[in-house]
Each structure stands twice: as C-alpha cells, then as structure tokens.
Amino acid sequence: MNSDFNSIGQKPKKINFGEVFNESWNLFSKVVGIGALAVAIFGIASIVVSQVLGAITGLNYVQKEFQEQISGISDPDLLILEVQNFYMDNMNPFITTSLLTSLIMILAFPLAGGFMLVCREADKNGAVNIGTLFEGFKPQYWGRLIVLGLIYFIISKIAFIFFVIPGIYVWVAAAIACPFVMFTNLSGIDALKASFKMVNQNWFTVFQVLLVASIIGLVGYLLCLVGRLVSYPFVLISIYMLYKHMIGFENQDISKIGEE
Template structure:
C-alpha cells in the first residue's frame, strides 16, 4: 500500500487577496514552468493523435463554419468520436495537473524535484482525482450550456479542489464540498483570482498560438497559491513505495 510521510519545510504563503496570490503564483511558476511545458506538450500531442485517429480536422471545421446559425457542428466528420476520445483523454490527464501542483509545493518548500514527481497523481488518490475531474467537468458543462457567463461564476467555487485532493488525500466529494464552502465565504477574491488566472493562462493564444504551451499551466499554480493563502502552506508529501 502507498504510504506518505509529511514534514514541515520553509516556504512562502501569499496574503488572502488577489494581487498577492497572483504574484505568488508568478514566482512559483518561474521555477517550475519547464514541467508545465512538458504537461502541455503531452496534452497537445494526445489531442493531435486523437485527431488523426478519428479523422476530425479542427482547422477544416473552422473554415466550413456558417456563422448564420444553420451550421450543424455534429455533422462534421469525426467530431462525435473526437469529442468522446478527447473527453476520456482529458480525464486521464487530470492526475498530471495534480503532479504539477505537487512539484510547485516541492519548489516552494525548497525540496529537490524529480521528473517522476509529475506523475504522482497516478500513484496517489488516483481514483478520486478521476472522479473529481469527471464531476467538476460535468458541473462546468452544465454551467456552459446554460450560458457562458454562469461558467465564469461557477469556476471559482472549485478552484482549490485539486490541491485538496493531493495534500489532504480527500475524496472527490469532500474536495468538491470543501472547495465550494471556502470559495463561497471568500467569493470576491476567488472570482477575481480565477478570472485573472484564466486570462493569463489563455494569453498564449492571443500573443502567439503556440505560446499557450507556456501560459496554460499557470492556472494550476494559481490553484496552489490560492490553497496556500486560505488553508496555509501544505506540509511536503514524500511518496514511498
């Protein structure tokens, strides 16, 4: 059975305000961005392979889109199959995001980082990470179907779910509940932090398409910094086989 030892180390903690959290996230990301890039490359390669397998071509679809509202997206060749495989791949990739959060904490607490740390989510609390990803994805999908605006307001409520899963070894439902309750009591800060973090994460698309590889993982760091601000610096977790 997996066993974990935890011990206190030095490390910085931001104040409970958006500016401090984002600044803290920037400082953390400067030290671990290489691992974030690796995670994004894995994600993009997987997406490319899925497109090849399903025959779906996103570029071609954008060229054929009829903005009059009569265009049937689901009639696009390969799209239904692509969405299915892409959803499953995204679900299976969620432990990788947890691994990035783990690496950030090791960096913050001045502990040596190993490349295998990126994959700790596949060894620790794996089932709950997948279940949480599925449930949170379902919540986001429902919010998005109502209108895009509700998604913006729902997203901050689950902002610290992944760190709770990792550092507290929580169940998926406990992580959802705890993240919701803490965010609800500090909603203004969580909302602004979530919006700014997301804008920075997607900035790579605006500045340069491939730049998304560099900026997208920043949101995971924002989750970690927000967790530190409201729940304190987590004790470093060391994995043992």
C-alpha cells in the first residue's frame, strides 16, 4: 500500500469511458442493496439534523407561523411580496441553518468510504458483507475522511462562489480522493492532492463518467424516492471504478487496507 503522497505514480493509467461505465453497470447489481441502505441512512440523518437545527435557530417555528399567515392569501402579487419579506426578515436563521445542514455532507464521507470497500469486496470476491459499509467509521479511516470532507467542503464552496466552472472542476478533480483514503494510508490532505494530480491527466473522461452517472442518479431522483435510493449508488460505484482503472490495486489484500 502507498503510505506517502510521493509514492503515488507520476502517470495514472489512461481510462476508457466505455470500459469504466460497463464495469460499473455490472458491479451495480451486486451492491445496489447496500448502496441504497447507505443513501437511506444519509437521507434520514440529513432530515434529523435539518429539523434539530431548525428548532435551535427558531426557523421551524417562523416557517410554520408564516404558512398559517399566507394560507388565506389569493392575490399572487401580495403572496410574492409576503414571501420576499419573510426571507429578508429571517435571512440569518436561513443562512445559518442552510450552512450547518450542508455540513452533514461531511458525515457522508465515512459512509462513502465504507461503500468503496463494499465495491472492492464485490468486485474481487463476488460477495459482500453489510458490516463493511460501516468500516469508514473505524479509527484508521474516520479522522482522515473527516479531514478530507472538511477540506473538500471549504474548497468546493469557494469554487462555486467564484463561478460554476471552477466548482465543476473541483467536483471532478476530487473524485477519487475518498478511495485514496480507503485503499492507501494517505492523509485526507494528501488524498485530495493525489486525486487532483491523477484526475487532471484524465479530466475530461472522468467528467464524462461522473456526468452520465449523475444523470442516472438524477433520473432516479425525479422518478420517486425508491428510484433515488437505487440509482444514486451508481455514482459511488463509478468513482470506485475510476480509481480502479486509473490507480489499480496491484496485489493489495483487502483485509490489510487501512492498517499501518
């Protein structure tokens, strides 16, 4: 296993969109159930955190009060004015709740990391253990994944503030940072650096893979809740396959992954 950023090869393997997509699709049927469980856990956690923060900031109360206030308004112009005034008067609670709720994304990294190991198990052995999904919460992964999540959260927010294109670039370039943490001993910071270094040499192909995978996830989201649970894991499976095709595993023993 790699334990040093400098030990990461100078050139990743060139990847082919068709190969990555086809292998991702084949793996999908083996891990979709556990992937759906991961999405469900994250979704429930997001709702709970949002409600708790809304209660702390008072946003839940003012939203309920506002809904009662506008329930009898039929004039569209007056309704728009009331909505504008409501958001202006409660700007701080909205911003605070929204920002803190978005931080729940960081807790998705241990789940996503565990799912990377699930993908590896299924890909290598053809069978999976549901307990593997929670491996990312173990000490050898947890700290590095949280650091990675925090740094990615800050960088991506700054990038999207400047413009959409920098935000998209960061989203693509950071794609395989999570697998780097799970399959090597790199720190969160070095994993992000390694991801940028490797993806930049295959950036457009990685973008294509992530775009198509995201569209599949979006279609599932639009269809129904079950569709989202089933389709969104395909994005994570694609990320695993991108790492496999660009970096590879050589003769790594999955039971040793993450150990010093």
